[in-house]
Amino acid sequence: MTSPEFSQDINAVQAIEAVPVILSMVKHYTGMRFAAVARVTEKNWVTCAVDDSIEFGLKPGDELVLESTICHEIRQHRKPVIFGHASEHPVFSLHHTPRTYGLESYISIPIVKANGEFFGTLCAIDSVPAHLDEPSIAQTLTLFAQLIAMSLDTHNTLHSTQVALASAHEQGRLREQFVAVLGHDLRTPLSAVRMSADLLETKTTDKRSLKLVSAIRNSAIRMGVLIENVLDLARGRMGGGIPIKRQLVDDLGHTLGLTLNEVQSSHPHVTFIHSLELPSGVYCDPLRISQMLSNLLGNAVTHGSTTTPVTVEAHALNDEIVISVTNQGPPIPAQLMPLLFEPFTRSEAGQHGEGLGLGLYIASQIVTAHNGTLNVVSTPEAGTCFVARFPAKLQWA
Known part of the structure; x- marks a missing residue:
């Protein structure tokens, strides 16, 4: 035999x-x-x-x-x-x-x-x-x-090749399970933590307890942002990029203002200067644009100077919406520039900080999904300025 x-x-x-x-x-x-x-x-x-x-x-x-x-x-x-x-x-x-x-x-x-x-x-x-x-x-x-x-x-x-393909299929299946875990199994208890923090805040007046409640809430918010970023990474890499739902929005400036206030409340030591002059009828996904701004602000707060303000501007220019975030501080290293909008690249360029380095990747994917661009200029004199541009109106083929 x-x-x-x-x-x-x-x-x-x-x-x-x-x-x-x-x-x-x-x-x-x-x-x-x-x-x-x-x-x-x-x-x-x-x-x-x-x-x-x-x-x-x-x-x-x-x-x-x-x-x-x-x-x-x-x-x-x-x-x-x-x-x-x-x-x-x-x-x-x-x-x-x-x-x-x-x-x-x-x-x-x-x-x-x-x-x-x-x-x-x-x-x-x-x-x-x-x-x-x-x-x-x-x-x-x-x-x-x-x-x-x-x-x-x-x-x-x-x-x-067939073995590698089978392995890729298995990895895809595991990735889908991973997304399901992020989308439900982690976000559900995290929501419970935030709701519990809100409830505790209404039940106590002790300053020390209120400080702990605030720390719990802020940590839950950061965890939520991290989970959403990883979830978006998985969705984007599984095919088709990050999904968006565009619609005509009349109050995009107000939505971005709320985002700015949320970031401000989480970073009370940072000064923000803003000018949000946006027209009505902007064709976009307001929640995604808000997420994009939040990620850019988070990057500015993490890597910018703590003694100079962060400037935020949003306006219409030649049928485009232009949103910029500028912070002072050390310029972005030249070796990091080619990797800036790729995920998990902070450690590759010797950078340190909180998170997984997904914020700028997610921001760029959101702008790309809106048929726009996200660019950055960073110099010792002018600081670091991220500029997002996308069409203000529906673009017909």
């Missing part, structure tokens, strides 16, 4: 559509009545494919004792072995293989893969003599053996 370890090799040879034709051609060129492809290792000789007209008795998966074969020797010296009349041959008339199997004619060509691995042999045998002196016979069978080797390499590459 064939060991399971050779099943893959047998299946690989069987999967090569040209092998039956090759074996038939081997018989035709040599005049011999048995041709096969064999897998030959240090310990085993295993039939992978057979074309048998003499009822030698081998079928795919059958084994011969390795030491009883000439292929055992070919595996070591990797050279073809050819003889057409064993009983009259000066060497093979005394060799145990022709005597054991009653062979008169024999030809075997090594099959060597591109990486140098010895796979086995392409061979033909018969119990009667054959005329094998013509050089073209060995040359043709050598080409056949090379074709089999190349096909095996292709099969291995395809198998590796």
